[in-house]
Amino acid sequence: MWIVVCLVDAGIGWIVTGKMEENRGSLMVDSFLTGLNEQRERKERESDSFWAGHSRFQISRRVLRYKGKSESLVLVYLYERASSISFYSTEAVLIEIKVQEEKIAERTGICVRAVSLAIISLEVDGCIKVSRHRDPLTKKIKTSVYVLLHSETREPLTSSPKNYGVCEENRDLPYITAPKETREKIVQMNPSGRQVYLAALFAASVRVATSFGIPRDEWKLESGLGRNAFDRGLKECTAKGLLSYRRYVLTLSDPATGAPSKRVRGRIEHENPKWEFDLDEVKAETWRAVVERLMQRRFVIGSNGWSNSARETFCPFCKEARSFRVHFGTAEHKCEFKCHACARYGRLGKLIQKLLGTTKMSEVKDILKEEINRSTTLAA
Numbered sequence: 001m002w003i004v005v006c007l008v009d010a011g012i013g014w015i016v017t018g019k020m021e022e023n024r025g026s027l028m029v030d031s032f033l034t035g036l037n038e039q040r041e042r043k044e045r046e047s048d049s050f051w052a053g054h055s056r057f058q059i060s061r062r063v064l065r066y067k068g069k070s071e072s073l074v075l076v077y078l079y080e081r082a083s084s085i086s087f088y089s090t091e092a093v094l095i096e097i098k099v100q101e102e103k104i105a106e107r108t109g110i111c112v113r114a115v116s117l118a119i120i121s122l123e124v125d126g127c128i129k130v131s132r133h134r135d136p137l138t139k140k141i142k143t144s145v146y147v148l149l150h151s152e153t154r155e156p157l158t159s160s161p162k163n164y165g166v167c168e169e170n171r172d173l174p175y176i177t178a179p180k181e182t183r184e185k186i187v188q189m190n191p192s193g194r195q196v197y198l199a200a201l202f203a204a205s206v207r208v209a210t211s212f213g214i215p216r217d218e219w220k221l222e223s224g225l226g227r228n229a230f231d232r233g234l235k236e237c238t239a240k241g242l243l244s245y246r247r248y249v250l251t252l253s254d255p256a257t258g259a260p261s262k263r264v265r266g267r268i269e270h271e272n273p274k275w276e277f278d279l280d281e282v283k284a285e286t287w288r289a290v291v292e293r294l295m296q297r298r299f300v301i302g303s304n305g306w307s308n309s310a311r312e313t314f315c316p317f318c319k320e321a322r323s324f325r326v327h328f329g330t331a332e333h334k335c336e337f338k339c340h341a342c343a344r345y346g347r348l349g350k351l352i353q354k355l356l357g358t359t360k361m362s363e364v365k366d367i368l369k370e371e372i373n374r375s376t377t378l379a380a
Contacts, residue, residue, distance in 0.1 A: 050208050054254075055180035055318075055343040057083035058167040061202060062127060062151050063176065067224055068186075068194030068233075070118040073108040075127060076183050076198075079166065082148055084323075084340050086159035086166050095157050095166070097146040109187035119144075126154050164343070177205040180318070180342055181255035189236060192225060196233030199223035200243055204252055210260075211251040219250065279349050279368075284328040286371050287335050287348050291326060294355040299326060305333055309340075316354050318342035326351070 167175035241258025329335030
């Protein structure tokens with residue numbers, strides 16, 4: 001290493017050149033590569049085990065600043081919607097959430113006035129940007145378009161096709177990874193319980209684990225609540241089966257069952273691939289007849305082979321309307337289903353199994369055979 005020293009009027013200035021600059025540049029590159037590796041390792045760990053089997057979405061950590069009040073409910077709902085929009089987009093575009101305030105009130109369990117005030121608060125705080133569209137006759141707000149903003153840069157978040165991680169992909173760090181049932185659960189809770197649960201989800205997200213050691217004071221500090229409010233919130237979370245806290249170990253449960261999560265992540269597969277007859281040989285009209293009979297509705301098929309989303313179509317898994325679609329199969333495309341809301345998808349055999357309320361795929365075989373026999377008899 002060599003250094004050039006230069007005298008100036010104000011005193012002695014040091015000009016660092018040569019190998020020192022090379023070392024600094026090398027350190028910056030190493031730091032950048034280390035950051036990328038850590039990010040890749042975190043995503044691999046999160047993909048493999050963290051909330052495995054659950055439909056997940058990400059929420060900016062700034063939701064904790066609202067201490068479980070109306071703003072936090074609205075923000076959780078908007079991030080949940082943004083996740084679905086991002087995942088099913090075909091290219092990276094601005095995430096725009098078009099929704100009426102009445103719909104937000106329905107999904108968050110608070111009144112329309114509380115929603116309006118919460119939206120104004122979030123807008124002032126730089127969490128969202130809102131474009132309000134008014135009815136030309138009544139001048140009342142008909143529908144609004146919401147855009148989530150980066151917590152640091154205040155830039156709009158963009159979509160990432162086939163990737164649920166809105167915050168991760170937009171580098172809006174740190175963030176909370178939450179199971180899809182989170183909104184449904186916190187709607188039913190008091191603000192203190194809501195805040196304690198969100199703080200627990202954040203602690204879990206940092207550690208990429210659903211069971212870990214954490215001092216009570218650290219957890220309380222993250223929640224921003226006082227001792228009494230924190231104790232009330234913890235008691236409510238425990239009573240609802242969302243988590244347990246014993247001997248400084250916090251364990252988050254499956255929100256749907258209240259028990260440790262045992263779900264299997266990813267595509268919904270059949271429990272036994274060996275059938276007496278090949279399901280791939282079942283014709284589209286057979287699948288359609290059985291599914292329509294069990295769901296008690298007719299499906300309108302679009303030009304791409306997928307059914308159109310309709311108001312009266314509810315997903316049998318998450319019960320969300322306008323999100324469930326089916327494809328009855330063609331020579332080029334397998335028969336399958338998918339839901340934009342809960343992100344579940346799979347073959348129609350598994351769907352029929354769910355509709356029948358059975359764990360035995362033999363019952364699915366039986367109902368398909370009945371339909372095939374019925375169709376054959378009518379044709380004869």
